[in-house]
Amino acid sequence: MPFQPIGIDHAIAGIIHVQILRDPAATDPQSAFQAQINAPNFSQTLPLNNNESLSFPVHSGVINATVRAEVDDFTVLPQGATAANATAISCKVVFKIVEFFAITIGSVPVTASLK
Numbered sequence: 001m002p003f004q005p006i007g008i009d010h011a012i013a014g015i016i017h018v019q020i021l022r023d024p025a026a027t028d029p030q031s032a033f034q035a036q037i038n039a040p041n042f043s044q045t046l047p048l049n050n051n052e053s054l055s056f057p058v059h060s061g062v063i064n065a066t067v068r069a070e071v072d073d074f075t076v077l078p079q080g081a082t083a084a085n086a087t088a089i090s091c092k093v094v095f096k097i098v099e100f101f102a103i104t105i106g107s108v109p110v111t112a113s114l115k
Contacts, residue, residue, distance in 0.1 A: 002023075003021035003022060003023050003045075004021060004022055004023075004024060005019050005020070005021055005036075006020050006021065006022050006112055007019075007020050010108045012095045012105060012106035012107075012108070013063075013095070013105045013106060015039060015040060015058065015060045015063065016037065016038070016039045016058070016067065016095060016106075017037075017039070018035050018036065018037055018038075018093060018108050019035070019036040019038075020033060020034075020035055020036075020048070020108070020110055020112060021033065021034050021035070021036055021045070022112060027114070028083055029049075029076045029083055029086045029089050029114055030047075030048075030049035030050070030074075030083065031047070031049070032089075032114060033047075033048040033089060033110070033112055034047050034048055035048060035069070035093050035108070035110075037054075037056075037069055039060075039067070040058060040060045041057075041059065042056045042057070042058070044056065046069055046071065047071075048071055048074065048089065048091055048093070048110060049071065049074055050071070050074045051071070052070070052071045053068055053069060053070035054068070054069055055067065055068045055069075055098065056069075065097045065098075066097070066098050066099065067095055067097055067098070067105070068095070068096050068098045068102070069093055069094070069095050070093070070094050070096070071091050071092070071093055072091065072092045072093075072094050072107075073091055073092055074090075074091040075089070075090050075091065076088070076089055076090075077089065077090055077111075086114060087113065087114055088111060088112060088113045088114055089110070089111070089112055090110065090111045091110050092107045092108065092109050092110065093107060093108040093110060094106075094107040095107065
């Protein structure tokens, strides 16, 4: 079964759009969710689990930069649950411009049910 959108589309810096997607057939919390990231001339999904990230170029108007999207603070819920008995996930998808140093330009807080 294909991934289905949950929640609303989020905008980062007015040019990056993020939609959280869920695979309703998946039972493993670390494979059930992903973020669809769309920016000018870029579209890719980012799995929502520990230590995931991706970098992509953004060229729009005067902005000419590399952006890194990373999953931070991924956890299963309720607190103390394991992957086998989790009912939801919680994390942040953080967006940073990474050139000479990293500047956070926005984030999307995610709390989503597995059921």
